[in-house]
Amino acid sequence: MPSYEPSVVVADESPLLRAGLTALLARGGYQVVADAADAEALVQAATDTLPTLVVTDARLGSGPDDEGIRAALRLHEKVPEMGIVVLADTVETTYAAAVFAGTGTGGLGYLRKSRVRTIPHFFDVVGRVASGEVVVDPxxxxxxxxxxxxxxxxxxxxxxxxxxxxxxxxxxxxxxxxxxxxxxxxxxxxxxxxxxxxxxxxxxxxxxxxxxxxxxxxxxxx
Incomplete structure (x- = not known):
């Protein structure tokens, strides 16, 4: 667990999954300061609260499948020191390449959901990204x-x-x-x-x- 209480914004179109992630992160010593169900709400919430990191689904709302990624990239440009974790159902190399092409100092993570198999594994990833590392599924x-x-x-x-x-x-x-x-x-x-x-x-x-x-x-x- 982190030695301090990093702030997090959680984004997922499912209220149930947002609530689950919020509870899980709280257990791990993170403070969820806002959540969002779509890309615009995510950008607004993260811009307003300036969290340590954002944890977002690759797909948000009823738009294109990469709306969550597009929102993450916008945030990375606006607040380059903010850490961002993207959780995806499938491997999309074009989207992953776009994530890693950024020039910010904040940590970045691009992960396939099905391969994050344990809670300690998830916290390891989130902690590394919060510390500024780049974490990516092999x-x-x-x-x-x-x-x-x-x-x-x-x-x-x-x-x-x-x-x-x-x-x-x-x-x-x-x-x-x-x-x-x-x-x-x-x-x-x-x-x-x-x-x-x-x-x-x-x-x-x-x-x-x-x-x-x-x-x-x-x-x-x-």
Whole structure:
């Protein structure tokens, strides 16, 4: 739990889920100062209260599927030091790339809901983003790397032999645990390899300017 009480704005179109997130965050030592059901309400609430971070669903209201992400990006431009966690039902690499292209100093998280499996896991993610880190599900990174490989074959030359082997296994559909077992002594080394590949493919944006102890901090995957 955090040593102080960070403030949070929660956004989800479901009143039930907003209430659940509010109660959960309160248990973890966070103060929910506002909630919102749509993108405009989220931007207004966060602008008015200037919370430590925002936790939002990728989809808000009856508009396009990325309304929550668009609202998060608007907030990141307005208040660059604000942390933002986006919770998504599916991996959308275009949206993820837009999130990481920002130049603010606030932490950023882009997570697939189904892979946030435990409450401690969720609090670990939220705490890291509140501290200014970038947190992203390895599945998101894998798909972004694949998309970049297709668009920029010359990027392959920037990979080491090990990175090329890892990317090959990702393309072949091997689960992360199988890749770790074959090439690494632990998950942390695998995550560092993904970070380096992320940078090699030019997907880092201005992440080097963020307040993070490492360039990218990845979620543990199944």
């Amino acid at each position: 599945e998101v990174i894998s798909q972004m790397l694949e998309a970049s490989q297709d668009a920029d074959p010359e990027a392959i030359a920037r990979l080491t032999v090990r990175q090329s082997e890892v990317l090959g296994m990702i393309h072949a559909g091997f689960p992360n645990r199988a890749i770790i077992s074959r090439f690494f002594s632990g998950r942390r080394q695998f995550e560092q390899c993904l970070s380096e590949m992320f940078l090699a493919f030019g997907l880092s944006g201005d992440v080097e300017h963020r307040r993070t102890p490492t360039l990218l901090t990845h979620l543990a995957s199944g």
